Amino acid sequence: FDLEKMKRYLSGEAYKAVVDAIEFGEKIDPSLADQIASGMKSWAGQMGATHYTHWFHPLTDATAEKHEAFVDSLKGGGVFENGEVLPIIEKIYEICGKNNPSVLYLPTAGFDDMGDSEIILKPFKDRSTTVNSLLLTDESLSEEDIKNKILSADIIYAGGGNLEFLMNTFKKTKADKYLKEAYEKGVVLSGLSSGAMCWFEMGWDDCGEDHSFVFVECLGILKGCFCPHYEGKSWNNFKHAIKTIDFDGIAAEDGAALTYVDGKLGTVNGTEDGDVYMFKRMNNYKEEKFE
Numbered sequence: 058f059d060l061e062k063m064k065r066y067l068s069g070e071a072y073k074a075v076v077d078a079i080e081f082g083e084k085i086d087p088s089l090a091d092q093i094a095s096g097m098k099s100w101a102g103q104m105g106a107t108h109y110t111h112w113f114h115p116l117t118d119a120t121a122e123k124h125e126a127f128v129d130s131l132k133g134g135g136v137f138e139n140g141e142v143l144p145i146i147e148k149i150y151e152i153c154g155k156n157n158p159s160v161l162y163l164p165t166a167g168f169d170d171m172g173d174s175e176i177i178l179k180p181f182k183d184r185s186t187t188v189n190s191l192l193l194t195d196e197s198l199s200e201e202d203i204k205n206k207i208l209s210a211d212i213i214y215a216g217g218g219n220l221e222f223l224m225n226t227f228k229k230t231k232a233d234k235y236l237k238e239a240y241e242k243g244v245v246l247s248g249l250s251s252g253a254m255c256w257f258e259m260g261w262d263d264c265g266e267d268h269s270f271v272f273v274e275c276l277g278i279l280k281g282c283f284c285p286h287y288e289g290k291s292w293n294n295f296k297h298a299i300k301t302i303d304f305d306g307i308a309a310e311d312g313a314a315l316t317y318v319d320g321k322l323g324t325v326n327g328t329e330d331g332d333v334y335m336f337k338r339m340n341n342y343k344e345e346k347f348e
Contacts, residue, residue: 058097065170066096069263070291086290141327142249145314146180148325149212152318153245158211159187165226166218166251169194177216185212193230200231207235212245215252220262220273223251233276240278250285253315257283259304261295270294272302279317284308287334296344299336306336307347322347 063072071092077083085093150158160181164171169192181188191206192198207213213236215223227233240246246256254260255275259282265271270291272282284295287308299306309315309324312331316323324333324347333347 058100062100063096065167065172066100067093068286068289069268070289071096073268088290141312141329143180143327145325145327146184148314148316149214149245149247150184152316153212155211157187158185158245159209160185160189160212160214161206161210162188162190163193163213163215163232163248163252164190164218165193165215165232166220166223166255167216168218168222181212181214191232193226193232198230203230203232204235207232207239208242208244210239210244212247213239215246215248215255217248217250217252219264220251220254220260220275221264221271223255224273224275227255227276236276237278246278253285253309254283257281257307259302260284261292261298263291270298272298281305281307283315286311288331296334296336296342300342303338305338306342308334308336 058066060072060076063075067075071089074083074085074089075093078085160178162174162178162181164174167173171190171192174190178188178190189206189210191203193203224233227236236246247253248255251260251262251264254262254273257275257279258277260273260275261270261282261284262273263270264273282299282302282304284292284299284306285308286292287295288310292308295306295308307315310331310333312327312329313333314325314327315333316325335345335347336342337345
């Protein structure tokens with residue numbers, strides 16, 4: 058579980074905490090420890106691990122071990138592994154309203170890494186017979202291929218990762234154009250983390266140099282600037298950063314999801330509680346809990 062793999066399986070905040078601990082001896086905040094352990098567990102599960110061991114070195118010139126097993130209904134995959142996201146996926150299907158809708162998964166923000174795809178796509182495959190993925194980094198795809206895949210879907214789900222890479226790839230491949238067409242056509246657009254930010258005018262992500270936070274221009278289908286993971290210490294700085302740009306802000310804690318149906322904002326929770334906050338220019342960006 059080296060630094061390269063940590064970048065894939067951890068948030069920018071958790072990755073930085075590990076690097077600081079290795080290089081400078083900094084303590085890791087307990088709130089990040091579970092996330093780091095979960096990331097390592099997800100990686101191990103993808104490598105086929107089913108058990109792990111605690112290896113002790115007591116002061117008796119001997120060693121001792123304790124073996125345990127991974128037990129999950131779905132192996133790895135963050136919020137997918139414990140079913141937290143399932144009520145949100147049910148809401149996506151409810152909004153779609155179609156019987157057996159076709160689903161298109163965009164792993165673009167994760168650099169089209171399909172390592173967790175089986176975990177992420179299982180709840181969709183349990184509900185739909187047609188579930189496809191679109192790898193926009195595949196240079197053999199024509200613009201027509203991309204257009205047809207996007208416009209033939211009933212539900213589009215974008216995964217998390219690097220927002221800047223996501224948007225640059227959307228623009229380079231003209232996927233941005235066809236995603237907007239899909240919206241006008243009535244396709245349900247959804248996603249997690251960067252895959253949620255991309256539908257707004259702006260997103261606030263830790264995709265800058267050395268995982269610094271930057272504002273990234275997005276598709277503009279939804280008004281305002283969005284910030285996920287708002288309960289995180291670094292992400293919570295959004296409440297200050299939003300005052301530096303001329304956009305209304307909206308932030309969601311993990312466990313909370315936003316819905317926009319016919320222009321009306323709503324929220325839905327997974328199995329874990331989470332809140333949504335608004336930052337309106339007309340109210341001097343005062344943090345207001347959405348009820």
